[in-house]
Amino acid sequence: MTDEVPELKLQNSRSHCWGAAVLWVKVLFVLPLGLFMVALMGSLKTGIQHAIEGATWDSHGMVAIVDAPVRAYLETHRTELPVTAETLCTTSLAVGAGLLAISFVTCTFGARLTWVGWGACSVAVVWAATTGPARGIACAVTGRAWGIASIFALRGVGTRRG
Incomplete structure (x- = not known):
């Protein structure tokens, strides 16, 4: 019976570790961390600003x-279809934007699965249409852009509810 009590106390101390810390310990860790984060955000802001200024976001x-x-x-590949390539491209973009929004708002399996399929098809199309040594870079840029958007589309996937 005495073995159960220390285990219970240890479990309690683990679950409330930060809340039970003394105020000066919290300040000792949080203040330098906060100052570091402010400095990091300032340098990141400058780096991102230079990257955006150097890139052109047109066609x-x-x-x-x-x-x-x-x-x-x-x-x-649209030769036998009764629509223009511009219509197909606009439709593809609209479907992607719609899937992103629906996946973010509803968190449904079907929307997320379709989002993953849309992104994989986009990377495959870029792979098929790009030639030479630029193929890998073009696919990497496409995959990273899709991955960044997937942060929003697939939010909450893999988290345990309990």
Whole structure:
């Protein structure tokens, strides 16, 4: 019976560890961490600002890495369809944006599964339409952009509810 009491106390101390800490211990850890985060955010802001200023976000810059191969692929493979490549591209973008929004709002399995399929197809289209040594880079940029958007679309996946 005496063995159960220390185990219970140890379990309690683990579950309330930070709440039971003395105020000066919290300040000792939180203040330097906060100052470090402020400095880090300042340097990140500067780096991101330089990256954005250096990139062009029109049809000739970063967007073109994904957009140009998709448009070229759709133009090449739409020959027997009664729609233009522009309509196919706009529809694809609208479906992607809709899936992102639906996945974020509803968190349903079907929307998330379709989002994953849409992203995989986008990377596959970029792979098929890009030639030469730029193929890997174009797929990496496409995959990273899709991955960043997936943070929002797949939020909560893998978290345990209990």
